[in-house]
Amino acid sequence: MDVVSDAVSAIRIGQPSSNRVAVSGRWCARLAPYDGAGFHVVLEGSCWLLPDGGSPVSLGAGDVVLLPHGTGHVIADAPADAATVRQAVPFERWLTGDAPPRRASATGNKVAMLCGKYRLDRSRLHPLMAEMPEVVHLPNRVGAHAELRAAIDLLGHELGTQGPGSCIAVPSLLDLLLVYMIRSWTAQGRGTWPAVLGDPVAAAALRALHSDLAAPWTIDRLAAEAGVSRATLSRRFTTLVGRPPMAYLTWWRLTFAATLLRDTPDPLAAIARRVGYGTPYALSHAFTREFGTTPGQYRASTTG
Known part of the structure; x- marks a missing residue:
């Protein structure tokens, strides 16, 4: 993707x-x-x-x-x-x-x-x-x-x-x-995002994250994908995107998890694996902190 x-x-x-x-x-x-x-x-x-x-x-x-x-x-x-x-x-x-x-x-x-x-x-x-x-x-x-x-x-x-x-x-x-x-x-x-998508460093990092959300990303691994130092990646990415690379990754993982909860019947364990969380508990904790509701409650409210 x-x-x-x-x-x-x-x-x-x-x-x-x-x-x-x-x-x-x-x-x-x-x-x-x-x-x-x-x-x-x-x-x-x-x-x-x-x-x-x-x-x-x-x-x-x-x-x-x-x-x-x-x-x-x-x-x-x-x-x-x-x-x-x-x-x-x-x-x-x-x-x-x-x-x-x-x-x-x-x-x-x-x-x-x-x-x-x-x-x-x-x-x-x-x-x-x-x-x-x-x-x-x-x-x-x-x-x-x-x-x-x-x-x-x-x-x-x-x-x-x-x-x-x-x-x-x-x-x-x-x-x-x-x-x-x-x-x-x-x-x-x-606007901002045309510039983001046109920037070789930020675009390369985003492409990597969106292509393999479940990968065990670190700032060093992401910087290697973008072909720059971690300091350069952090500076360019944060300036253009508005949040640091790993913060963006966490936000997008939880956002995509919410989409899967809404659109699929997949169990929480399967969704956790798809978005890079080791256990359903870890995903549930992060999801509740981000959205103010548990994954189960969220699924019930969006699927009727």
């Missing part, structure tokens, strides 16, 4: 959802704040995204926008004043076959979009995900985000045709789309 894959896997729950929608004329629809992440891909035409408390974002054909923190927002054919935003109808009306009401008798352009949501467990948000902005706008530019464009084309085709196997293909493509959106954001070089 790698940092991005683990960061997504740790918080993703349930199945993502998506819809292909089309509208024309003058319209305005609202999506309420959501305990997850949302996205829009403009396939045809243009529109505006008006995030709660944020600046309007103009979206053109081929543009992608990710709302990693589930920010409430309005999508509309044009910038709208506060009164119009308050009158926006729930986006869910599209999904029942109703179009958002037209704001005025005007032709307007035809807009087709892919819209979707991911359910996320924010209790163990990886710092890479936590630092992402409320709105990630990925404009359509020639030669940019080639993998993301390919995933969009495949997803649009599947949603448009509903061919054999779509029930498997669509969720898989949505997972791929999320990874590519995050990857495209990191490629922009904004």
